[in-house]
Amino acid sequence: MAILIDEKKRVIVQGITGREGMVRARLMLDYGTKLIGGVTPGRGGQVVHDLPVFDSVAEARRALGPIDASVIFVPAPKVKEAALEALHAGVPLLALIADRVPLYDVLEIVEVAAETGARFVGPNTVGVMSPDRAVLGMMGGAAETARTWFRAGPVGIASRSGGLSAAAGYYICRAGIGLSTVVHVGGDAVVGFTLRDAVEEFERDPETEIVVVIGEIGTSQEEQVAEAVVGGSVSKPVIAYIGGRAAQSGTRYSHAGAIIEGGRGTYQHKVEALRRAGIHVVEAFNDIARKVSELLGTRPKGERVHG
Known part of the structure; x- marks a missing residue:
């Protein structure tokens, strides 16, 4: 077993059409993470790495089914909005990658996560990795390097x-x-x-x-x-x-x-x-x-x- 993430957990990336989100989504896929789609408001209908992109987490859940985790690659001022959207859509685990997220935004995320029974890692995290299984975020760098190390x-x-x-x-x-x-x-x-x-x-x-x-x-x-x-x-x-x-x-x-x-x-x-x-x-x-x-x-x- 492992904690938080394994090869069976169904994962989305919020901010998948951005430069960082796109690059890290590729690395997660290459490492074996079960990445099933992405979310970027206004970009619904696009495809990134053969994955469907949706305008909202709720829309992604309706189309894809259960979502076990979301990795949020958005700028710090947008993290609260993205995190609350995922929490209200019933996603039980979030990874908040950005640093410099305003403290009061984090406290609001803490409150809503407690209300919904969810958890989040971060903010200002490189993520979580279960070797030979899956990675959330950018832990380990390139997939081939992570497999070697x-x-x-x-x-x-x-x-x-x-x-x-x-x-x-x-x-x-x-x-x-x-x-x-x-x-x-x-x-x-x-x-x-x-x-x-x-x-x-x-x-x-x-x-x-x-x-x-x-x-x-x-x-x-x-x-x-x-x-x-x-x-x-x-x-x-x-x-x-x-x-x-x-x-x-x-x-x-x-x-x-x-x-x-x-x-x-x-x-x-x-x-x-x-x-x-x-x-x-x-x-x-x-x-x-x-x-x-x-x-x-x-x-x-x-x-x-x-x-």
């Missing part, structure tokens, strides 16, 4: 960094270990699908044996992962790496979601919380794959890893 296996990755998501996956696979799913939750201060959400999803996935969390300074997402472990909703081994160790209060690191305000969101506070919860914290990024190998290597052959 990533393979299926027992490690789930939940990350606040798009670049480090792929890099961690690459080094884990290079060590001879595969991945169940890689989730970039997004780089903004408010995101729909958090690190804790991802870790708890991995807990329920029978194919995921170890979870890797790649965090950063700012927000309390990493502390929430620690709370999940302490509270018992996560029992599988968790390895964590936190970026921004040298950043001081008031420093902006990487992107909007990684800023320290006063004593909140500091590297030290996150690391202390994670270690108190029994999470394996590595101080160097290059130690992630080594720690994964170490934990997997301690089990008897054929026995699953337990926390």
Whole structure:
């Protein structure tokens, strides 16, 4: 299994006629994603990559049947409109790719998603990838590169960094270990699908044996992962790496979601919380794959890893 996306999920792209949407739709198709159509208002009736284009998500659903996920490739000021349209049409999972989406727009999307029982990844995300199955967004780059770099296996990755998501996956696979799913939750201060959400999803996935969390300074997402472990909703081994160790209060690191305000969101506070919860914290990024190998290597052959 995998979380969020696999080869059976029926996916559309909102903004498919735009330059980015068109390019990324091709990559998703090439990787094996079950892309069934696209939406661009005013472009209904066009065809992109042999896929039908519709004026609205509701129209696409009437013509195509159930839609499991929508990847939204539209400019930041249009993300709220596109996301709410998909949510009201009954799409249960969205990937919001754009960065700089206005905060109040994101909060409105959060509210409507809760009302409709839907989830969204992002904004400011490169997406989600389940190796050898499917990809949402632009995780892994070119399809052929993703096939070469990533393979299926027992490690789930939940990350606040798009670049480090792929890099961690690459080094884990290079060590001879595969991945169940890689989730970039997004780089903004408010995101729909958090690190804790991802870790708890991995807990329920029978194919995921170890979870890797790649965090950063700012927000309390990493502390929430620690709370999940302490509270018992996560029992599988968790390895964590936190970026921004040298950043001081008031420093902006990487992107909007990684800023320290006063004593909140500091590297030290996150690391202390994670270690108190029994999470394996590595101080160097290059130690992630080594720690994964170490934990997997301690089990008897054929026995699953337990926390």
